[in-house]
Amino acid sequence: MKTFLQSSLLMLACAIPATSFAGSDSGFYIGGSVGQSSLEAEFDTNAKLNEDDTAYKIVAGYNFGVLPLLDLGVEVDYRDFGKFKGSEAIGSADIVAVDLFGVAGLNFGPFGVFGKIGYSDADVDAVVENIKASSSESNMAYGIGAKFQLGSLALRAEYEKFDMDDVDDLSMFSVGATITF
DSSP, X not given: OHHHHHHHHHHHHHHHHHHHHHGGGOEEEEEEEEEEEEEEEEOTTSOEEEEEEEEEEEEEEEEOOOSSSEEEEEEEEXXXXXXXXXXXXXXXXXXXXXXXXXXXXEEETTEEEEEEEEEEEEEEEEEETTEEEEEEEEEXXXXXXXXXXXXXXXXXXXXXXXXXXXXXXEEEEEEEEEEEO
């Protein structure tokens, strides 16, 4: 019994530094990003819209800090993809969304990479051949990114893709920062 107790205490003592390191990146975070969004869409009238615009997002999340090298978290964001303007005959589209992601990442010192998958609830206001249309839909969204951590500040670069009905391609590349509390 004495050997079992000593072994247990030794294992506990060895686990304490790993546990404190694992939790060092955990916590609630907020941030924002700005970047470039891209839209490719073909409408029933054979009109095509292939445009880019400046986009931004505001993000909040929680990182659970489960293991020393592995980050697991959840993230919610509001994003404005911008206003995509085609020719007078084709029209325009304005897209905003609220997204919910599960995030998994690997840390290599101050550098890290992450992937995310979730759902996007997008509102689209479009004008196609002088006909106004609005729609709201929820679809899959996913992305990849890299970060550089400086204490509680993380600088991030991300590429995200959104599956939407009636849209061939909707994506966003952004750079930004988050701060962990």
